[in-house]
Amino acid sequence: MTLDFIKKMIDWFKDGKNLPRRYVWEIVLGAHSHFAKEESMVNLDLEDGVTCDVIGDVHGQFYDLLNLYSLTGEPNDKHCLLMNGDLVDRGSWSIEVILTAFAYKWLYPTRMFINRGNHEAKDMNRTYGFEGEAKHKHGEQTYKLFAYVFTTLPLATLVSATKLPATPDKAAILSPEGRKRYFVVHGGLFSKDGVTLDDIRKIERVGRQPGQEGLMCELLWTDPQEMPGRGPSKRGVGIAFGPDVTRRWCTLNGVTGIIRSHEVRENGYAIEHDGLCTTVFSAPNYVDQVGNKGAFIRIDSSGTQKYFQFDATPHPPMKPMAYAQGGLSSLLM
Template sequence: MSSPSSTASDSTPPSPASSATTLAALGDLSLKDPASISDKDKAEAARLKAEGNAQFQKNQFAEAALKYSEALEYNPFDATLYCNRAYMRMKIEQHGYAIDDATKAIALDPKYVKAYYRRAVCYLAILKPQQAVTDFKKAVQLDPKNANAKTQLDATVKLVRRIEFEKAIEVGEEESSVTRCREIIAQGGCDVDASYTGIKLPTDADGKYTIDQAFMDSMIATFKDGKSIHRRYAWEIVLASWDLLSKEESLVELQLEEGVDCDIIGDTHGQFYDLVHLLSLTGPPSEKHCLVFNGDFVDRGSWSVEVALTLFAYKWLYPNRVFLNRGNHETKDMNKVYGFEGEVKHKHGEMTYKLWAEVFTALPLATLVSPSLPPIETGKATAILSPEGRKRFFIVHGGLFSRDDVTLEEIKKIPRIGRQPGNEGLMCELLWTDPQEANGRGPSKRGVGLGFGPDVTRKWCELNGVTGILRSHEVRQGGYAIEHDGLCTTVFSAPNYVDQVGNKGAYVRIDARGERSYFTFEAKPHPPIKPMAYGNAGLECWEKDDDYGEDIGKAEIGYYQNYTNKYKFIMVVYYLAPLAATESNSTPEPTELANGKRFQPIIDLGHKPFFGPAS
C-alpha cells in the first residue's frame, strides 16, 4: 500500500460570517447616505474591485469574494460589487449567500438585469425553479432582447412542468424498482447476448453471479479505456449492494481492531480518473484496510456511472471493509439537475436509473468509526472519548443539527429507505449542513440546511462521547481543513473540482488507536469530456477573457470548446434535454463531445442528442 507524504497545511480562506445577512446589511445601509462616500473611498473600492476581477480570472473565487467584500467596506452602495460577489459565491456553491448578495444588488438598483439573472441561477442550483422563473421573467421584462434570459426562462418553465408531471406519475408507481428489475431478469429480459464481447461477471457453482478482485481490476481497466460493462452486470452490482445496504442501520458502527486502519474519502463527484489515482494511494480494501466513502459519489463529473459502479462493486466484494455514506447528491432532485440521471439513462437506460435511485435511499446516513485500542498519551489537551475510554469518530457527509440533544441512537433509528431527505429534519441536516466560524447556528450559506458553530460541535461531541467529526460536502483548497478547535474536519476528494477550482484532493487515515493522518493529492488528466456533459440542468458555459468590464462580463450560453487560452470555464445554469437511452456498451468517444464545434443548448424535452450544432 503506497502512502503519499502527509501534510497538515490548510490554505482554505475563511468563510464569511453567517451573521452578515442581506436584510441586516440593508438595514445598516438605510442609516447611511450615499453622498457620504468620498471620492477617495470610491477610488479605493474600485482598486479592490479590480483586484477581485483579476483573482476571478485566475479561478481564485473565494479570494475574489473577499476582495469584493473589502471593496464594499469603502463603498457599500455599489450594486456591481454585490453582484460580482454573488457570482463568486455561486462559484464556490454558497448559493444562499449569493442570493443574499443579488437581493442587495437589486435593492440598490431595481433594474439590474444581471442581478436578477444570477439570483435565478442560484435558485435553480438549490432546486427552487419556481423562484427562478420569477427572476428570469423580471430579467426578460427589463431587457426584452436578452437572449440568454429568454432561453433560461423557457427552459426553466419546462423544467417546472416536467417536475410536476413526474411527481404526478410517481403517485401511481407503487412497485419497487428493485423488485421490477429482478422480475425482468427472471423473465430473461436482461440477459447477456452473444454479441457482447466485454468483460464478464463470474458465476459460482450454482450459476449465480458473484464478484472477485479479477473482475474489479478488469472493470476499472474497461472504464479507463472509455468502455462500459453490460447492463445486466450493472444491475447485478447495484442489486447486490441493495441486499447489503438495506440490512445496515442508518448509523453504521465500524470497530477498528489492532492492525486495521480506515481511510475516510470525501466527495468524488464522478471524477473517475481521480478516483483511480486515489485508490492507488490508499490501496484497495482488505482485511487490514477499510474504506469509508463519505457521499457525493455522483453528479457534476461525467463519469459518475463508472465511479458509482466501482464503489458499489467494492461494497459487494468487501461488505465488511467498504462503507458507503449517503451524500446530498445521492438524491433524485440533485441527480435530475446535476447529471447523474441523464448519464445513467444514456449509458444503461431509464430502468437502471430508477434502480439506482431506489438503492441510493438504502445508503446509511453516517458511520461511527471506533478504534479498539487505548489512545496514545500525548500530554496535550485530553480528547473527548467514548464511555469505554476510546477515541471514536462520526463520519457524515454534511454535519450537525438544529437541536443540541440528537444522540447516536436516534441517528441509528432514522427511517431512510425509500425516502428523500427533504428540506428539513435530521436526514436533511446530516446531508446538507456546514460548519461556520461563529458560535451558535446561522442561516445556510448554500440556501439549504444551516450553519453550526464550534460551540455546537463541542456540545454535541461531549454529549455523545465523540472525539471528532469528519465530514465532506465542501471544497477545501488544500483538500482538507481542520476546524472547530480540531473537533470538525472537512475532507474533499475531488481535486480540481469540475475542472476549474484548482483544489487538491485529500483523504484521512485513522488507525486502531485513533491517530489521524492527512494525505493530499493532485488531479489527474482525463479524456476531454467536460463536467456536466449529461446534465439536464447543466452548470457550464464559456466566458471570454476580455469581457471583464464594470461587471464580471457577459456569459455566452451554449459554447462547447476545447481548452484554449481564450476561454475560461465558468458555471451558469442552463437547461438541456435528457439524452436518449441507449443500448450501447460504450460511452461516447471524446471526439463526439470535444471536436471544437460551437454548440447551442437543446430545450425540447424529448429524446434528442444532448448538444446540437449552432446554426
C-alpha cells in the first residue's frame, strides 16, 4: 500500500468504477492485520506537536468524506485521524468509504484509527444497505469478509494529552497524571455505574455482534439525555444516560470528557452534559434531506479541542439506500 495507490484508487472511485476483487481483499486483510493487534479500547497518546481529528458518522457519503479529508488532511507523523464508527450503510458509496478508510489504516496503522459503530454489524448491514452494496459490487464472499473484519474493530479509543493543560482549569476532570484525556466511543455510557476503562479494554469482541444488551451493545448504541439518571432508549436498544451519569463515570475513570457520535446534530456537533459529553456527526445533509452541517473535532497534545464545520458536497445522481431492502427508511437507527 502506498499513498499514490490510495490517490489513484479515489480517482477510480470518482469515475464510478469498482476495484478488482483481489485488491479489495488485500486492502481489507491489510487493515485487519492491524485491527487484530489492537485491544478493545485503544490508547492514543498525543505526543508534543501531534494532533488528532475525531470524525463522526459518515454513512457511505463518499463525496462528503473526500471533502472532509481535504479539510483534515491525510494521516502523517504529526496528525492522526480517528473515525468514530458508522462508516457504512444509508449512503450508497459505503464500499468506497470503507475501502478508503481501510487503505489508510493499512498504510498508517499508528496514525489512522477506526472505532466500531452500531452499523458495523450484520443486522444493520442487512437492513440499511451495506450488505446489498457489497454483494452487488464484489460478491457474497467479500461481504462475509467485511462482516468478520468489522468484529475486529476496536470499540473505543482513549485519546490522552501528553502535555499539561496550557491553562489550568480547576473544574476539569484530569487523568491521575494531571493531563486531559478523552474517551471516544460511537454510542455512549452504561446501564450501571462502576464500569472502568479496564473493563472496556478486556471486552472480547472478535467474531461477535453487539447483541441487545451488555457492555459492547451499550458502547455502540446508547445516547445522552438532558434529564438526570437513566431512561429508556428511543431506539429500542441500549439506554439514555443523563449528565449525572456522565459526571460520575468521568470522575471514576479520570476522563476529561466523552466524545461520541451516533446522532445527527444540526450544527455537526453539540456540547452537552455541562461540557463533559460532545456529539460529533460528519455526514452533512444526512441522507440528502436533513440539511445539517457536518463537523469534526481537533485535539492537540495539551488536550485543547477545536471544532470545524463543513457543508455537503454535490454527488452523482444516486439516491441514499439504493442497495437497501425496501429502499429509504427510518433515519433513527
